[in-house]
Amino acid sequence: MKRLVFILALPVALLLLPSTIVLLASLLPTLVAFTIDDGKKRHLTVTVLSFNLAGSCYFLRQLWKMGQDIQHIAPALSNEMGWFCALGGAALGWMIFLIVPGIWAQISKAQSSYLLFGLRREQKKLVDLWGDSVKGEIK
Amino acid sequence: MAAESFLLNNEYRIFPGERIHPFDLPEAPAFAVHHLRDQSIPYFALLLSPLRPLPTFADLASDVSLVWPKAAGIVPWPDMKSQGVRECPVLIYQKPNATKAKPPGEAMSEIQLTRNIIQPAWRVLQALSQMGRTHRSIRPDNLFYKSDGSVIFGDCLSSPPAMNQPSFMETVESALTLPIGRGPGRIEDDLYSLGILIACFALGKNPLAGMSDAEIIEAKVAQGSFRTLLSKEKLSPRLEELLRGLLADRLAERWSLRTLEKWVNGQGVPANLPNMPSRASRSIQFAEKEYWTRPALACAMNQNWQEAAKLVVTDEFDHWLRRAFSDQKNTDHIEKARLQAQSHGPAQAMPYRLAARMLFLLSSGFPICYRGIHVDPQGLGFLLADRMDRTAQESDLRELLQARLIQAAIDQSQNGDPAMTVFRRQIDELLPLLDRNGPGFGIKRLAYELMPGLPCRSPLLGASYVATLPHLLPTLNANLTGANANALPMDDHLASFIAAHLKSIVSREIIALQVERNSPDGRMAILKLMAVVARASPPGHLPNLANSLLSIALSLITEFVRNRDLRTQAEELLRATAARSDFTAMVDILSPEGELRTKDERGFLLAKNRYARLAWEARWLEGGGLTEARRVKEIAQRHAAAFAAFSSAAFLAFFGIWIMMA
Numbered sequence: 001m002k003r004l005v006f007i008l009a010l011p012v013a014l015l016l017l018p019s020t021i022v023l024l025a026s027l028l029p030t031l032v033a034f035t036i037d038d039g040k041k042r043h044l045t046v047t048v049l050s051f052n053l054a055g056s057c058y059f060l061r062q063l064w065k066m067g068q069d070i071q072h073i074a075p076a077l078s079n080e081m082g083w084f085c086a087l088g089g090a091a092l093g094w095m096i097f098l099i100v101p102g103i104w105a106q107i108s109k110a111q112s113s114y115l116l117f118g119l120r121r122e123q124k125k126l127v128d129l130w131g132d133s134v135k136g137e138i139k
Numbered sequence: 140m141a142a143e144s145f146l147l148n149n150e151y152r153i154f155p156g157e158r159i160h161p162f163d164l165p166e167a168p169a170f171a172v173h174h175l176r177d178q179s180i181p182y183f184a185l186l187l188s189p190l191r192p193l194p195t196f197a198d199l200a201s202d203v204s205l206v207w208p209k210a211a212g213i214v215p216w217p218d219m220k221s222q223g224v225r226e227c228p229v230l231i232y233q234k235p236n237a238t239k240a241k242p243p244g245e246a247m248s249e250i251q252l253t254r255n256i257i258q259p260a261w262r263v264l265q266a267l268s269q270m271g272r273t274h275r276s277i278r279p280d281n282l283f284y285k286s287d288g289s290v291i292f293g294d295c296l297s298s299p300p301a302m303n304q305p306s307f308m309e310t311v312e313s314a315l316t317l318p319i320g321r322g323p324g325r326i327e328d329d330l331y332s333l334g335i336l337i338a339c340f341a342l343g344k345n346p347l348a349g350m351s352d353a354e355i356i357e358a359k360v361a362q363g364s365f366r367t368l369l370s371k372e373k374l375s376p377r378l379e380e381l382l383r384g385l386l387a388d389r390l391a392e393r394w395s396l397r398t399l400e401k402w403v404n405g406q407g408v409p410a411n412l413p414n415m416p417s418r419a420s421r422s423i424q425f426a427e428k429e430y431w432t433r434p435a436l437a438c439a440m441n442q443n444w445q446e447a448a449k450l451v452v453t454d455e456f457d458h459w460l461r462r463a464f465s466d467q468k469n470t471d472h473i474e475k476a477r478l479q480a481q482s483h484g485p486a487q488a489m490p491y492r493l494a495a496r497m498l499f500l501l502s503s504g505f506p507i508c509y510r511g512i513h514v515d516p517q518g519l520g521f522l523l524a525d526r527m528d529r530t531a532q533e534s535d536l537r538e539l540l541q542a543r544l545i546q547a548a549i550d551q552s553q554n555g556d557p558a559m560t561v562f563r564r565q566i567d568e569l570l571p572l573l574d575r576n577g578p579g580f581g582i583k584r585l586a587y588e589l590m591p592g593l594p595c596r597s598p599l600l601g602a603s604y605v606a607t608l609p610h611l612l613p614t615l616n617a618n619l620t621g622a623n624a625n626a627l628p629m630d631d632h633l634a635s636f637i638a639a640h641l642k643s644i645v646s647r648e649i650i651a652l653q654v655e656r657n658s659p660d661g662r663m664a665i666l667k668l669m670a671v672v673a674r675a676s677p678p679g680h681l682p683n684l685a686n687s688l689l690s691i692a693l694s695l696i697t698e699f700v701r702n703r704d705l706r707t708q709a710e711e712l713l714r715a716t717a718a719r720s721d722f723t724a725m726v727d728i729l730s731p732e733g734e735l736r737t738k739d740e741r742g743f744l745l746a747k748n749r750y751a752r753l754a755w756e757a758r759w760l761e762g763g764g765l766t767e768a769r770r771v772k773e774i775a776q777r778h779a780a781a782f783a784a785f786s787s788a789a790f791l792a793f794f795g796i797w798i799m800m801a
Contacts, residue, residue, distance in 0.1 A: 039776065041777070041780075043776035043777055043779065043780040044776070044780075046780040046783060046784055047776075047779050047780045047782075047783040047784075048783075049783075049787075050780075050783035050784050050786065050787030050788075051783055051786070051787060053787055053791070054786070054787045054790040054791065054794075057790070057791070057794045061794075061798070064798070093783055096779050096782065096783060097776060097779050097780075097783075100775045100776070100778060100779040100782075101771060101772045101775035101776065101779075102775075103775070104771050104772075104774060104775030104778065105766065105768070105771045105775070108765045108766045108771050108774075109765075109766050111765055112760050112763075112764070112765040112766050115756075115760055115765070116757055116760045116761065119753045119756055119757040119760070120757065122749075122753055123750060123753050123754065123757070126746050126749060126750045126753075127750075128703065129702060129703050129704065129746070130701045130702055130703070130742075130743055130746045130747075130750075131701050131703075133701060133743075133747075134701070134743065134746050134747050134750045135750060135754075136747060
């Protein structure tokens, strides 16, 4: 699958070589994330890549405005606002990746309490209906 | 609260306050009776024990000189002990036109005896014989004397057969038997008593007066009845012939009714020669006394049971029995008796069982003797009925029955009586009932089985007399009030009485009763048994019993039905069925195979599984199933990645559109 994507993406990357070079440069934070991401499913890489890629669109817009040419790569990459967007996007991705587990822990705790309350309520209903023997061992 | 009078069958008014002592019998006091339609005929009533069956009887020809009941029934009788009333059986008799007082006079002549005693006696015994009955109460104080000197024989139904007979009026075998266990016997037993009666009238005295019962029996065994009574007396040859025939000690030699008829008609009857027991070639010592004949030793052994048990296991006894008589059959019989004594019953009681069987060998026709119990097979029912509430002799009675001594006695008598063959088979079938002790088994059950008319002695029936199944539930219902209202409507007597009347129909329910009565299974068994009885004899509306069974059923609901809603439903159903006294429907509601319990059981299993599943889930949550750090981090990062990917995709899509539009 990965190979198929690579085979399909490679001609496009060569065809749009200036865009590819600009994009590779602006996705450096993603490369860093990929390097340090030890998760099997590479969640950090995906998160950083997503926002980094969105931020890199500013560079692409600058490049495409000047025309798809090798000589326009340097002027495009020298745009400070472009780096702010690319790196800011990566930072946002990184931040979301770090903040969400804490938020999710709180959500899980609340969900656990709610579910436990429901289970206890259902158990009590069963005991009310069938008596304490319903708690017995299952044969 | 003694009532003044009671009405029986809307015909006879009985006055409990008016005793008629001349008609009293040992077991049955006599009371005045007025016939409502015909005041000219004098009647009296005999009050019977409420523990005994109400006798059944057919009409008797009026020319038979016997006091015979005209009616019978149950009446509420003042009970001095409880100050209330107790239902008792009564027999109504027409007063004989005769007096109890013996007319003054010396010995009767042969002609007087024939006319006054023998001819009436023959007619009485003939009539009874045709009804398949015996009298067993022929004795001097149970006679009424007419003005012409002839006698009317007194009642024979108010007490168990021969129970009130003095020993001297009875054959040796019957005299050795406990009075309650003598049984109806045969018409020949009546002829023997008649012989003694004739001898007393012929001599004008009791020739055995002054002798104790034991001395009389010993003398009869040693010399024979005829010689014991009449060896010193002088009688006419014809009378002597009659008495030799009637007083023959061996049943086979005793006169029959037909022979007596011949004698009454003046025909010659060959005289019996006294058949004395064979004498041994050498004596045997027992309890410091020498014995030469088998019956004499048997009588002595019977009176000294401990020594008898020691004697029968000695070689000396064995040798004496085998060698002192020229009887080859003896050896086989001894071996057989030993084998059977060893086969049936506990080992420690073997000498007693052997002694009992040896008594049969020593004297054929001997009653069943086992320790202190002496009973005729036919009297077993009466004995068991009498002893069933006494625990003192119960183990001896059980041993006697389990040792198969009844069967041995019947086999030994070899009289070919088909009734005895049937009885033997009945005993064989009933013996397994002794293997258990619970309600519906044991001595009580045997008593109710052997005495079909025996009233139920359950304390739950109070002072009521219940001898038939259709009366049982209505009476129980009437007595389940006051202190009894909360009592379980079952006890050993009720279970045995029902089992004896319904036999195999209730065998499953009776077996189910063999658990703790208050346990759920025990209470369910009571309910089922009552339902079967109600089906067997539909009793109508029984509110008290229905309430009692309803409280049992309601208590069972909490045991058997777990679902609260089904319980409520079952309670409503039970209350409705109890209101209709429909015990069968009550049982069906609580039946394990019934719709309600099946539904409950199925639902309970599902609920139990569901509860267990919920408990597992709760444990998982409590153990941090949802909040476990690694899991939370994993999910959160996945969600963050997904959120980022979707957001980015959306942005790129907008960005693409914007580029194209720009």
